Structure formats: C-alpha cells, structure tokens
Amino acid sequence: MLMRRSGLPPCDQCVYVLICVICAASSVVEEVTRSCQISPHFYTTITMAGAALKRLMTEYKQLTLNPPEGIVAGPLNEDNFFEWEATISGPEGTCFEGGVFEAQILFPPDYPLNPPKMKFKSEMFHPNIYADGRVCISILHAPGDDPMGYESSAERWSPVQSVEKILLSVVSMLAEPNDESGANVDASKMWRDEREKFNQIAEGIVRKSLGLPPAPS
Amino acid sequence: MALTDPTDWPGSMPDLRTIDNLLRCSICFEYLNVAMIIPSCSHNYCSLCIRRYMKYKRQCPSCNIEVSASELCNNRTLDELVKTFVAVRPYILKICKTFDAENQEGCPSSDKDLKTSKQQVKSGKSQVFASKQSPKKSTLAGHFTAVKPSKTAPVSNSEPYQAKTSADDFNVLDDDFVSPKLKSPSRTDRHSSNRLGTRPADDRSLVNQINDDVIDITEDFGTERPTASTSSSPAAGQATPIRRQATPRSNQATPSSNQAMPSCSQTTPSGSQTTPSGSQTTPGGSQTTPGGSRDKAECPVCGVPVPTKYINTHLDACLKRTQQTDTNKRIQKRKRIPAMVWKLVPDKEIKKKMRHYNLSIKGKRHELIKRLDEFILMYNAQCDAANPKSAEEIAKEVEKMEQLKTQPPQLKEAKVFKLKIEKGQTEDQMEKSKQEYLSAHKDQFSQLIAVARARMKGVKNKSSKTEAAGPNQTDASQDSNEAETSTSSEDSTASDRPVGSVTENSAVQELEDVMVLEDEVEKQQEDKRIPRDAAQDTSQEDAESDRTGSLFSEGSGGEEAMGNNGESEEMVMDTSESSLHMKQDDADLMASFSGSDVHGQADCRILVPSSPSVASKDGMEDSQSQNMTRAKNETSSVKSDPAPDSLEPLCIPESPLSVVAETRRRKRKKQDCGSNASDSGSSFGDGDNVLRRSKRERKMVK
Numbered sequence: 001m002l003m004r005r006s007g008l009p010p011c012d013q014c015v016y017v018l019i020c021v022i023c024a025a026s027s028v029v030e031e032v033t034r035s036c037q038i039s040p041h042f043y044t045t046i047t048m049a050g051a052a053l054k055r056l057m058t059e060y061k062q063l064t065l066n067p068p069e070g071i072v073a074g075p076l077n078e079d080n081f082f083e084w085e086a087t088i089s090g091p092e093g094t095c096f097e098g099g100v101f102e103a104q105i106l107f108p109p110d111y112p113l114n115p116p117k118m119k120f121k122s123e124m125f126h127p128n129i130y131a132d133g134r135v136c137i138s139i140l141h142a143p144g145d146d147p148m149g150y151e152s153s154a155e156r157w158s159p160v161q162s163v164e165k166i167l168l169s170v171v172s173m174l175a176e177p178n179d180e181s182g183a184n185v186d187a188s189k190m191w192r193d194e195r196e197k198f199n200q201i202a203e204g205i206v207r208k209s210l211g212l213p214p215a216p217s
Numbered sequence: 218m219a220l221t222d223p224t225d226w227p228g229s230m231p232d233l234r235t236i237d238n239l240l241r242c243s244i245c246f247e248y249l250n251v252a253m254i255i256p257s258c259s260h261n262y263c264s265l266c267i268r269r270y271m272k273y274k275r276q277c278p279s280c281n282i283e284v285s286a287s288e289l290c291n292n293r294t295l296d297e298l299v300k301t302f303v304a305v306r307p308y309i310l311k312i313c314k315t316f317d318a319e320n321q322e323g324c325p326s327s328d329k330d331l332k333t334s335k336q337q338v339k340s341g342k343s344q345v346f347a348s349k350q351s352p353k354k355s356t357l358a359g360h361f362t363a364v365k366p367s368k369t370a371p372v373s374n375s376e377p378y379q380a381k382t383s384a385d386d387f388n389v390l391d392d393d394f395v396s397p398k399l400k401s402p403s404r405t406d407r408h409s410s411n412r413l414g415t416r417p418a419d420d421r422s423l424v425n426q427i428n429d430d431v432i433d434i435t436e437d438f439g440t441e442r443p444t445a446s447t448s449s450s451p452a453a454g455q456a457t458p459i460r461r462q463a464t465p466r467s468n469q470a471t472p473s474s475n476q477a478m479p480s481c482s483q484t485t486p487s488g489s490q491t492t493p494s495g496s497q498t499t500p501g502g503s504q505t506t507p508g509g510s511r512d513k514a515e516c517p518v519c520g521v522p523v524p525t526k527y528i529n530t531h532l533d534a535c536l537k538r539t540q541q542t543d544t545n546k547r548i549q550k551r552k553r554i555p556a557m558v559w560k561l562v563p564d565k566e567i568k569k570k571m572r573h574y575n576l577s578i579k580g581k582r583h584e585l586i587k588r589l590d591e592f593i594l595m596y597n598a599q600c601d602a603a604n605p606k607s608a609e610e611i612a613k614e615v616e617k618m619e620q621l622k623t624q625p626p627q628l629k630e631a632k633v634f635k636l637k638i639e640k641g642q643t644e645d646q647m648e649k650s651k652q653e654y655l656s657a658h659k660d661q662f663s664q665l666i667a668v669a670r671a672r673m674k675g676v677k678n679k680s681s682k683t684e685a686a687g688p689n690q691t692d693a694s695q696d697s698n699e700a701e702t703s704t705s706s707e708d709s710t711a712s713d714r715p716v717g718s719v720t721e722n723s724a725v726q727e728l729e730d731v732m733v734l735e736d737e738v739e740k741q742q743e744d745k746r747i748p749r750d751a752a753q754d755t756s757q758e759d760a761e762s763d764r765t766g767s768l769f770s771e772g773s774g775g776e777e778a779m780g781n782n783g784e785s786e787e788m789v790m791d792t793s794e795s796s797l798h799m800k801q802d803d804a805d806l807m808a809s810f811s812g813s814d815v816h817g818q819a820d821c822r823i824l825v826p827s828s829p830s831v832a833s834k835d836g837m838e839d840s841q842s843q844n845m846t847r848a849k850n851e852t853s854s855v856k857s858d859p860a861p862d863s864l865e866p867l868c869i870p871e872s873p874l875s876v877v878a879e880t881r882r883r884k885r886k887k888q889d890c891g892s893n894a895s896d897s898g899s900s901f902g903d904g905d906n907v908l909r910r911s912k913r914e915r916k917m918v919k
Contacts, residue, residue, distance in 0.1 A: 050618065051245055051266075058222050058246045065224045112244050113273050142273075158278040159270055160243040 052111035056081045059163050071167045082107040091175040095199040099206035115140050115157035122209045125201050127177040127188035136183035139169045227317040240299050242266050251602045252295040258282045265598040551605050553597040559586045575612045591615050
C-alpha cells in the first residue's frame with residue numbers, strides 16, 4: 001500500500017516513519033513517566049475516607065451557616081475537602097487588630113482522629129507561630145506527641161474538637177501569645193521584654209496583610 | 218447525602234439545638250449509631266467511632282478519662298431516642314420553621330411557650346392544647362394537625378410519629394391512656410420479646426407436643442397479637458393486662474393443649490424480658506385477676522397463674538422455654554473478635570482468618586492486615602448492635618469501602634477532565650480508558666467541534682479574499698487568522714490537540730497503523746479539498762464517510778496531481794509526527810479523539826497541519842529539527858495548536874542541531890538501505906515537500 005501510493009522508494013518511506021515513531025516513542029515514555037508523578041492531592045483523594053469527608057462537610061456547613069466572628073473558612077475547592085483555607089481577622093484590642101491573615105488547614109485522611117495542620121500563608125510574627133507559618137498550639141497536637149513537654153492532655157486535640165474550635169483558639173492565641181512555649185523565640189523574647197517593638201512589628205505585619213505600605217516612622 | 222446538623226434549627230430555639238447535639242456522636246457529628254456509653258464518665262459515642270478511636274488512644278475523647286474497649290456498654294435507650302427523634306425531626310423542624318417565620322412577621326412569642334407546646338404536640342395532645350391556647354398558638358397546632366394526616370389515618374395524635382418511628386408492632390391503643398413516659402419502656406420490652414420470641418421458633422424442630430404449642434404461640438405472639446390489638450375497638454385498648462387475664466379464664470374448660478397456650482404466651486414475654494419493668498407489668502396484670510385464681514397456682518418461673526392440674530406440664534414448658542431463650546440470647550450477643558498483635562501473626566494465619574470471614578486475600582501483607590483490621594473493627598462494632606449484620610455483609614462492606622478508597626470516584630475524574638493513563642498499563646487498558654473518556658465527554662466534544670466548524674467557516678471566507686494577493690501576504694493573513702483563533706477559547710484548542718493521540722497510540726504499536734492513519738489523513742485532505750472547491754464545508758463528514766481507500770485518483774483530479782501525491786505523503790508523516798509531539802504535550806488529553814469520534818477527527822486534522830506549515834519557513838532541515846525540538850520541548854507545545862507561530866522563536870534556538878544530529882544517527886542505524894545519500898536526499902525532499910505543502914496547507918486551512 002505504502003509503496004503503491006508514495007512516490008518515494010518504499011524503504012526510505014518506511015524508515016522515515018519508523019524513525020519518527022521511535023523518536024516519538026522515546027519521548028512519549030519520558031512524558032508518560034513525567035505525567036505519572038502524581039500530585040500530592042491525588043493521594044488525599046485516594047485515601048478520602050467516607051467518615052472524614054462527611055464530618056468535614058458537616059463542619060463546613062456549620063461554619064458557613066454560623067460563622068464565628070472574624071473567621072471565614074472553607075475548602076479551597078469542592079473536589080478536595082481535605083485542604084481548607086481560613087481567613088482570620090486580627091482580634092480587636094490587640095496589636096494584630098485590623099489585620100486579615102490567611103491560613104491553610106490540611107486535614108489528615110483519618111481526620112477527626114488525628115488533628116489537622118495549620119499554617120499561616122501571610123507573614124506572621126508571633127511567639128506561637130513558626131517562621132514558616134506553622135501554628136503551634138496545644139489543640140493541634142494529638143495527645144501523646146508533646147513537642148514542648150508541658151501541655152496537659154486536656155487541652156490537646158481530640159475528635160470532639162472541631163475546625164471552629166481550632167480557629168477560635170488561634171484567634172485567642174493571637175490576642176494572648178503564650179511566651180512559655182516559644183515557637184518563634186525571637187518573637188517571644190521581644191513579646192516579653194520589648195513589648196513596644198513587638199507591637200510595632202505587629203503593626204507592620206497588619207499593614208502588610210492588608211496590602212498597605214509600611215507605616216511612616 | 219443529606220447532611221443534617223444542629224444549625225438546621227432556628228436560632229430562636231437553642232434548646233432544640235442542644236437536644237439535637239446531644240443525640241449526636243461527637244466524633245462523627247452524626248446521630249448516634251449504636252450508642253456506647255463509657256460508664257465511668259457517661260459519655261456516649263457511636264460504637265464504630267469510639268472503637269476506632271480506641272485504636273489511637275484509650276481514653277474518652279471528651280474528658281480524657283482512661284477507658285478500655287471492654288468497658289464500653291450499650292446504651293439502648295439512647296438508640297431508641299435517636300431513632301424516634303430522627304423520625305420526628307422533619308415534622309418538628311417544619312413546625313418550628315413556620316412558627317419562626319410567623320413569629321418574625323407578627324409579635325414575637327416567647328420560646329418557652331413554643332417548647333412547651335411542642336412537648337405537648339409530641340405527647341399527642343395537640344387537640345387539647347389547641348383548644349386551650351390563644352388563637353395565635355393554635356395556628357401552630359393547626360400546622361401540626363395539617364402535617365399529621367398525610368402520614369396515617371389519625372387514630373391518636375401521636376400515631377404518625379410512632380408509625381414512622383418503628384416497624385415494631387407496639388399498639389397505639391395504649392397511647393391515650395398511658396403517658397408516653399410510662400409507655401416507652403413497655404413498648405421496647407414488647408418489641409424485644411417479639412424479637413426473641415420469633416427467632417427461636419425458626420430454629421426448633423425436635424420438640425415435643427407441648428413445645429410445638431409453644432412455638433405456635435410464640436409465632437402468634439410475633440405476628441397476630443399486634444394486629445389483634447390494633448384492630449380491636451378503643452375499648453379493648455383500655456389495658457392489655459385485662460385482656461390477658463380474660464383469656465386464661467375462658468380457657469379453663471378447654472382441653473389441655475389449649476390451656477397450655479395462653480399460659481405460655483404469657484411466659485414468652487416474661488421469660489425473655491431483660492428489664493425489670495417489663496416483667497413487672499405482666500404479673501401485675503395477672504395478679505389483679507379477681508376470683509379466677511382459686512384453683513390456680515402461680516408458676517414459679519413466669520409467675521403466671523396456671524390451673525393446678527397442669528402446673529407440671531406448664532412448668533416443663535416454661536423451663537424449657539427460658540432455657541432456650543437463654544441460648545438464643547447467647548447466640549444473639551455475638552462474640553467479638555479479639556484484638557491481635559499483627560506483628561506476631563504469620564501470613565498464613567492471617568490468610569486463614571480472612572478466608573474464614575470471606576475476605577479476599579489479594580494484596581501484600583500490610584494490605585491484608587489493614588483489611589482484616591478494618592473488618593474486625595466493624596465486626597466488633599456490629600456486635601454491639603441490636604441486630605448485628607452478618608459477617609458476610611460486613612466483609613462485603615469492607616471490600617467496597619476499600620475499593621472506593623483506592624479508586625477515586627468517577628465523578629471527580631470527570632470534573633478534573635483527565636484521561637487516566639498510568640504507567641505500566643497495557644495497550645488494551647489504555648484503549649479502554651480512552652473509549653471511556655470519549656463516551657463520557659461526547660457532548661463536550663461535539664460542542665467543541667461545532668465551535669471549531671463555525672470558526673473554520675469564518676477563516677475560509679476571509680482567506681478566499683486574501684489568497685489572490687500572493688503567498689507572502691497569505692502568510693501574514695494566515696498568521697493573523699491564527700492569532701485570532703488562538704485567542705479563542707482553550708477548549709477549542711483542546712479539541713484540536715487530541716488528534717495526535719489517535720495517531721500516537723497506533724503509531725507506537727505498528728507501522729501498519731501508521732499506514733492506516735495515512736489513509737485517514739488522505740481522506741482528510743480530500744475532505745478539505747472538497748469544501749474548498751465546492752465552498753461548502755458542512756458536507757465534510759458525509760464526504761468522508763463516502764470516501765474509500767483509493768483517494769488519490771480523486772485527489773489527482775486537481776491541478777497539481779503529482780504535487781498532491783508528494784504532499785499527501787509528506788503530510789501523512791508530518792501529521793503523524795506533529796501529532797506525536799502533541800501527544801507528549803499533554804498525556805491527559807492524549808487519546809481523546811480516537812476513531813470513535815469521526816467528526817472530531819475530521820475537524821482536528823484540518824487544524825493540525827498548521828504546525829508543519831510553520832516549519833516550512835525555516836527551511837528544509839529545520840522543519841524536521843523543529844519538530845523534534847518541539848517533541849522534546851513539551852512546555853512550548855503544550856500551548857494551543859494554532860499558536861505555534863507565536864512559539865516559533867522560542868523553539869528554534871533551543872538546540873535544534875543536536876536534535877537533528879541525533880535523529881540522523883538513529884536514522885542511519887535503522888536504515889536498511891544505509892546510504893547517506895538517500896538519507897539526505899529524502900530529507901531534502903522532505904523539506905521541499907514541506908515547503909510546497911505548507912502553502913497548500915494554508916489554503917486548506919482557510
């Protein structure tokens with residue numbers, strides 16, 4: 001068939017096609033392998049447990065219908081209920097007043113049994129928030145793992161806690177930092193010794209979170 | 218999945234929210250499913266939830282008190298409560314909402330009033346309540362009565378609830394006379410006794426005459442009794458005990474077998490009763506019997522007065538009966554599977570166990586353990602239930618859940634718009650998933666095709682004007698056209714792109730497939746030619762379907778028969794080539810337009826050649842190299858198909874030479890003829906063809 005139709009000599013033609021095929025095939029393999037590197041979300045989707053999903057949906061519903069003051073939270077997209085985004089406004093009467101801080105909450109597949117992880121996306125300067133944004137409060141620690149070795153079991157994570165309670169704890173943490181367990185040592189030292197300076201930095205962070213230029217000093 | 222939560226209740230009724238909350242498990246936030254109480258702190262959770270949690274921590278989630286799984290106790294009252302509340306919930310909710318709405322409109326009445334009224338409604342006294350209340354509140358009662366009849370014929374006001382609440386047979390007649398609080402325990406007792414009574418009846422076959430009677434009775438008890446009581450006139454419902462006491466008396470004169478019956482029917486409940494309250498009611502009723510107990514003796518086992526003559530027979534039956542219920546009880550209370558230390562259990566043992574429970578033994582050790590663990594958890598949780606599921610059912614459930622977890626739901630797949638092709642899949646599997654994808658997105662594809670077609674029409678009209686101006690200008694116009702099209706929706710590009718996938722898959726497989734493809738492309742060309750000549754593009758598919766393999770005879774009908782020949786050959790290759798690249802572009806969209814979608818092919822093909830046309834500008838060899846570059850450089854080619862023009866500058870500088878060199882090397886290796894001259898010649902020819910073809914292409918595209 002090929003011969004009959006083409007003006008070129010048969011072998012030439014065949015070889016050409018063959019080469020194309022081979023060249024392409026090699027890169028195809030590359031591509032396929034590349035595309036098989038699955039995104040981290042994929043695993044969460046796989047392991048989505050029914051119970052966890054149901055509970056997260058219930059919590060989401062509750063949070064949307066009865067949102068606590070100054071807190072907005074919900075899943076980033078409805079396909080993945082295990083990754084939420086929360087927006088927390090700085091509590092009034094504190095150095096973080098007026099700020100709007102974004103945070104990410106990641107839920108484990110066995111959610112209510114294990115606590116979620118929370119991380120601030122906006123820049124934060126706070127004794128209980130690590131430099132990379134991770135939040136360090138007792139409610140987010142499963143009983144058993146006690147990084148600082150002082151938390152009582154009562155205030156740690158248990159399935160009866162909820163996202164709402166976590167967020168409320170975070171708000172109160174913003175209002176009253178716990179300088180005993182310094183996740184950010186600099187911040188806790190400053191909070192304890194140089195409150196003025198701390199407040200100034202906090203104000204800068206608030207302005208930043210609102211997209212305002214730093215205050216003229 | 219209907220999600221309910223306490224916030225469903227209007228904010229003006231916080232107590233209802235509290236009630237709702239109290240009936241929920243604080244681990245899963247659902248209504249308690251087989252409630253288990255922790256005796257030391259009296260917190261309640263679903264059996265499954267708390268057992269699962271116990272694997273993490275042996276403590277109460279609420280108060281952190283130390284508990285072990287063996288300490289958990291059933292809380293059947295709570296189960297019953299949940300059951301009732303869930304059944305009643307929609308009604309109360311409806312009432313509350315309408316009431317709330319009315320409240321907001323008119324003057325607000327206090328919550329307390331509403332609550333009390335609600336309780337009255339619950340206890341089935343809404344009529345009384347309606348007459349007593351102020352006109353405004355009576356509207357609430359009106360709502361209630363309006364809701365009620367839709368369910369069942371109103372015997373008593375509380376009936377709709379009960380009818381829904383339970384498939385049990387407790388009679389409604391008592392309702393008017395006994396207050397709900399008193400009623401409920403006896404109800405549950407009767408319910409449980411029924412259960413106990415009917416079940417053993419199925420099992421027994423080797424029993425004596427009297428026992429047979431007993432069976433009859435128990436079966437009667439299970440089925441007939443309730444109907445009799447419900448059908449009886451309101452007077453009969455005055456009190457069940459009275460009816461019971463009446464029956465033995467009338468039976469006194471009847472023969473022995475009959476006499477055994479009533480007494481035994483009474484033993485059934487009392488013998489199986491577990492709660493003290495229930496056992497109190499039965500003898501209480503019989504003890505009040507006046508006069509009739511003169512020549513009767515009270516059975517020491519069931520406490521029922523039996524004629525002295527038959528006391529021994531009765532006693533035998535009675536004792537046997539209780540024994541049997543005991544064994545039945547034991548059967549009912551299923552034994553839990555003890556926890557295992559998996560590290561110490563050998564594979565063989567695990568598999569044996571799994572086989573025993575009808576679980577599949579596929580997978581690695583850790584998977585097996587996970588599966589068996591889940592099964593044991595669910596099994597043990599079911600052991601707490603009043604009617605535990607069978608092991609097979611649980612096994613099925615476990616496997617279903619596992620499947621759900623390993624296979625992400627179909628819906629998600631569709632949303633993400635991804636074709637699932639994985640490493641290590643066989644061609645058949647890939648083909649299959651491709652087909653699935655196609656059928657799933659048929660609508661979208663046809664939409665895109667329609668869009669593309671409409672666009673093609675526009676382009677053609679334009680180009681027909683500009684064509685006369687010469688090739689260079691045509692180029693420019695082509696560019697502009699392409700710019701236009703590239704700005705159009707990404708969807709359309711998606712429809713263009715997948716062409717390659719068809720070619721690709723087949724190309725990788727066999728050379729012959731490429732030939733087939735060639736045919737297709739030729740057809741395509743024909744199709745394109747036809748509309749151009751006839752200036753009507755809608756007839757494309759028809760034309761294509763009519764066409765057979767001998768295309769060239771038709772094709773040569775044009776002005777440049779030879780050119781056509783060469784071109785078409787070249788085009789085949791280029792198309793296949795470029796399509797290969799495209800495949801690499803996006804593995805997800807790869808296979809989308811396979812043979813099943815003829816229209817899609819037709820349309821897409823038309824657009825594909827635009828990339829070779831670009832190549833032609835850069836000369837003969839570059840055309841090839843560029844294609845190769847694109848093959849390697851997926852990121853650039855991921856962009857829309859009509860766009861390559863704009864990408865061109867990006868593509869060219871990126872090591873085309875090395876790619877060419879490599880291609881050459883491969884060529885040399887593979888070439889059977891082995892002559893360099895023919896090689897270079899062919900590539901030259903290619904270039905020429907490409908040049909020529911690209912001009913043609915532009916025309917065609919228009």
